[in-house]
Amino acid sequence: MLAAATIAEGVLGLEAEHGWNGIILNRKNEFPRYNLHRINGLHARAESDDPRDMIKGGIGELPFPANPRGKTIVYTGTVEAASLPSLRTAINALKAAFADRRNEYWMTVAPPAGRGGVSWTYIGTVLACDVDDEQTRGMSAVYVHARTFSVSIRQNDPRYYGAAVAAPGGSGATINVNNLGNAPSEPVFILNGPLALGSPPRLERLAPDARFLQFQDSIAWSAINAGKTLVVEFGRAPRAYCPQIPGSDFASLLTFSSTWWDDGVYGILPGGQDLKVTNAVWAVNFNHASW
Numbered sequence: 001m002l003a004a005a006t007i008a009e010g011v012l013g014l015e016a017e018h019g020w021n022g023i024i025l026n027r028k029n030e031f032p033r034y035n036l037h038r039i040n041g042l043h044a045r046a047e048s049d050d051p052r053d054m055i056k057g058g059i060g061e062l063p064f065p066a067n068p069r070g071k072t073i074v075y076t077g078t079v080e081a082a083s084l085p086s087l088r089t090a091i092n093a094l095k096a097a098f099a100d101r102r103n104e105y106w107m108t109v110a111p112p113a114g115r116g117g118v119s120w121t122y123i124g125t126v127l128a129c130d131v132d133d134e135q136t137r138g139m140s141a142v143y144v145h146a147r148t149f150s151v152s153i154r155q156n157d158p159r160y161y162g163a164a165v166a167a168p169g170g171s172g173a174t175i176n177v178n179n180l181g182n183a184p185s186e187p188v189f190i191l192n193g194p195l196a197l198g199s200p201p202r203l204e205r206l207a208p209d210a211r212f213l214q215f216q217d218s219i220a221w222s223a224i225n226a227g228k229t230l231v232v233e234f235g236r237a238p239r240a241y242c243p244q245i246p247g248s249d250f251a252s253l254l255t256f257s258s259t260w261w262d263d264g265v266y267g268i269l270p271g272g273q274d275l276k277v278t279n280a281v282w283a284v285n286f287n288h289a290s291w
């Protein structure tokens with residue numbers, strides 16, 4: 001019996017169950033089932049641009065920093081069932097689960113129930129779902145009714161996210177948080193009202209790699225009174241809003257200076273770091289993250 005899965009192992013592969021939009025791939029203890037034989041791209045490096053200039057009058061090239069992009073993960077397996085009608089129903093359910101190519105979904109990669117331990121999630125969109133209608137097994141096979149399938153997912157963020165971390169802090173308080181994965185994560189700060197004119201909030205990562213986000217005075221602060229919060233999100237779509245005011249987006253009302261809420265700067269680094277928020281009682285949420 002294997003010990004419970006740990007963060008140090010990173011995302012699991014063929015030994016795990018992969019759940020997407022109501023379908024569980026590779027769950028062995030149910031029937032019909034979607035057995036996986038191969039997963040391409042799960043442990044591959046993220047794609048990236050390769051910006052560089054030729055050296056004029058010299059040898060070689062001058063490279064520039066490139067940020068990781070997404071990558072494509074391809075699941076290949078077999079749908080197995082006890083009867084032909086059950087097989088057709090299972091195939092139809094697979095096609096329905098992977099039919100939406102417009103919206104993002106979260107894939108959950110979890111160890112089987114008999115092992116337990118750390119689960120991971122990643123976000124992506126469907127590229128393809130193909131089922132070959134070919135009878136390849138003879139009548140002496142244990143499971144005669146089977147069809148091979150292939151599902152392609154575009155992993156829009158190349159990181160895998162583990163358990164959530166939630167840490168509260170008082171105004172002006174410094175707290176230490178620890179991202180146990182090997183990839184940077186993106187924080188969400190919750191600043192509790194009331195926020196006051198003349199004392200705009202300041203968010204800081206003190207160490208390592210000191211960074212700050214300093215908001216300036218704004219009429220928006222008068223809307224965030226007791227019982228309301230300002231949510232400051234980092235990541236792919238950074239924004240600041242008040243969830244208690246439906247539809248609020250203070251982008252046009254807020255001015256700020258920053259070395260943290262910037263392109264190419266990571267919010268939460270791997271390992272431990274000290275965070276501080278001034279002029280608001282606050283909390284920070286993030287997930288352990290790994291490549």
